[in-house]
Amino acid sequence: MPYITESGKKLITVIPGDGIGPECIHSALRILEAVGAPVEWEVREAGASVFRRGLESGVPPETIESIRKTRVVLKGPLETPVGYGEKSANVTLRKLFETYANVRPVREFPNVPTPYSGRGIDLVVVRENVEDLYAGIEHMQTPGVAQTLKLISRKGCEKIVRFAFELARAEGRKKVHCATKSNIMKLAEGMLKRVFEEIAPEYPDIEAQHIIVDNCAHQLVKRPEQFEVIVTTNMNGDILSDLTSALVGGLGFAPSANIGNEVAIFEAVHGSAPKYAGKNVINPTAVILSMVMMLRYLDEFEAAETIENAILYTLEEGKVRTGDVVGYDRGAKTTEYTEAIIANLGKRPRTAKVRQYRPIRLPQVPADPVSVRPRSRRVIGVDVFVESELYPEPLGRLLEELVEGSVFRLKMISNRGTKVYPPTGAITDVVDHYRCRFLLHGGAGEATDEQIVDLVQRIGSRLRWMHLEKLQEFDGAPGFTKAQGED
Ligand code: NAP
Numbered sequence: 001m002p003y004i005t006e007s008g009k010k011l012i013t014v015i016p017g018d019g020i021g022p023e024c025i026h027s028a029l030r031i032l033e034a035v036g037a038p039v040e041w042e043v044r045e046a047g048a049s050v051f052r053r054g055l056e057s058g059v060p061p062e063t064i065e066s067i068r069k070t071r072v073v074l075k076g077p078l079e080t081p082v083g084y085g086e087k088s089a090n091v092t093l094r095k096l097f098e099t100y101a102n103v104r105p106v107r108e109f110p111n112v113p114t115p116y117s118g119r120g121i122d123l124v125v126v127r128e129n130v131e132d133l134y135a136g137i138e139h140m141q142t143p144g145v146a147q148t149l150k151l152i153s154r155k156g157c158e159k160i161v162r163f164a165f166e167l168a169r170a171e172g173r174k175k176v177h178c179a180t181k182s183n184i185m186k187l188a189e190g191m192l193k194r195v196f197e198e199i200a201p202e203y204p205d206i207e208a209q210h211i212i213v214d215n216c217a218h219q220l221v222k223r224p225e226q227f228e229v230i231v232t233t234n235m236n237g238d239i240l241s242d243l244t245s246a247l248v249g250g251l252g253f254a255p256s257a258n259i260g261n262e263v264a265i266f267e268a269v270h271g272s273a274p275k276y277a278g279k280n281v282i283n284p285t286a287v288i289l290s291m292v293m294m295l296r297y298l299d300e301f302e303a304a305e306t307i308e309n310a311i312l313y314t315l316e317e318g319k320v321r322t323g324d325v326v327g328y329d330r331g332a333k334t335t336e337y338t339e340a341i342i343a344n345l346g347k348r349p350r351t352a353k354v355r356q357y358r359p360i361r362l363p364q365v366p367a368d369p370v371s372v373r374p375r376s377r378r379v380i381g382v383d384v385f386v387e388s389e390l391y392p393e394p395l396g397r398l399l400e401e402l403v404e405g406s407v408f409r410l411k412m413i414s415n416r417g418t419k420v421y422p423p424t425g426a427i428t429d430v431v432d433h434y435r436c437r438f439l440l441h442g443g444a445g446e447a448t449d450e451q452i453v454d455l456v457q458r459i460g461s462r463l464r465w466m467h468l469e470k471l472q473e474f475d476g477a478p479g480f481t482k483a484q485g486e487d
Pocket residue numbers: 020076077078079080090251252267268269270271272273274282283284286324
């Protein structure tokens with residue numbers, strides 16, 4: 001529920017942001033004023049200026065407080081200046097308010113020529129927005145080997161998949177694709193595929209299809225008009241949605257929304273484009289369309305449609321277009337383009353159509369941290385990651401010697417995922433980072449923490465280890481994958 005002011009209007013938080021952000025936001029707010037929607041705003045800071053004041057997150061408490069109150073944000077792009085802060089202020093905002101769904105629609109615009117003009121591209125990328133490699137959990141495991149953890153939860157998958165189907169229904173779309181790399185990352189990316197296939201039958205009115213993400217990229221370039229909604233993991237969605245922006249005329253036309261159960265943040269896909277900052281030449285459409293998405297979220301469907309129609313009419317008329325469309329030597333000023341849209345409020349384009357929207361029903365996924373409760377579970381072994389200068393064979397022999405007499409046996413050693421011991425005959429270049437897989441002798445029973453500690457102490461007496469991973473079975477199914485070449 002939005003915050004309602006004393007004058008009965010819906011209150012939002014506006015963050016002008018960095019670079020071209022303030023120009024874009026100014027343009028959007030002028031249009032919002034002109035359309036007369038019952039929306040008020042309070043302006044708050046985040047980004048470069050805040051980092052430079054020494055605040056490490058780039059998001060000051062007054063901004064967080066305002067968002068907690070209004071729950072709806074219209075923001076410009078934010079920069080993390082080099083040398084300040086470790087984390088991006090954007091990611092901080094998305095995570096702080098658990099905006100788990102990143103919605104990136106693209107459509108063909110009249111008079112914005114692209115190689116795809118006339119093919120009617122109109123699709124939405126729904127990107128999971130908080131998990132995956134963007135959890136930002138990174139370690140240097142050896143001085144020369146870095147690791148980023150890719151965490152995908154069943155709960156996160158369920159939220160984003162349900163959201164994508166609900167979005168399809170709200171927007172009258174008939175098809176949802178789920179794009180994953182489940183053929184390689186069977187557990188993590190495979191989780192999204194499995195959850196998608198499990199939930200799809202609950203939406204019999206919508207066609208559901210899984211697609212491998214690399215083929216999805218290929219199909220998007222070849223025949224983008226076949227897609228309506230694509231739901232995908234965070235990293236895939238980041239890349240695919242920049243690709244889809246380019247199909248319809250570039251980042252100047254790509255809006256987005258970050259939606260959570262409590263808070264929603266609306267912003268362009270583009271960044272602060274510093275080289276254009278303050279020059280009054282950039283295209284504010286992406287931010288204006290992000291505001292249109294915000295108006296729909298606030299149930300202001302009429303104002304949203306009026307603005308979208310005015311944008312389409314202005315482009316269709318073709319008299320006032322920005323430099324990214326017609327070349328910066330001939331393009332209209334940002335302010336001129338804004339005025340043209342304002343003058344066209346109330347007009348309807350001749351051919352381009354605005355889609356009819358219904359309020360979206362946000363999925364209700366139980367808050368319980370546990371989403372899967374297996375009937376049985378068992379620790380059957382452990383992967384010990386070691387840093388070693390040795391080549392695989394001497395390392396294997398040393399480990400076998402070290403664990404002699406313990407409850408574990410060395411099953412295999414892999415180097416960056418490929419089995420290198422016992423030797424397979426494969427020609428593998430190795431680095432000083434090995435995963436050594438130990439299983440309980442005989443395969444029965446369960447490994448105890450004491451036994452694992454004993455194993456690690458034996459290994460640690462001669463080798464440097466840096467990471468342990470228990471090998472678990474849930475309901476009899478292995479909760480781990482095999483190395484390339486492992487039997
Ligand atoms: P960018 O700011 O998106 O700009 C890349 C290029 O896209 C521009 O040089 C320009 O292309 C075009 N462009 C972007 N917005 C445009 C607009 N409104 N109108 C016309 N053309 C537009 O990407 P970047 O240069 O990689 O990033 C700059 C900064 O923004 C970085 O600090 C980055 O971290 C930050 N960033 C923030 C966000 C966010 O807040 N959500 C998102 C992305 C990046 P041409 O050069 O071809 O004219």
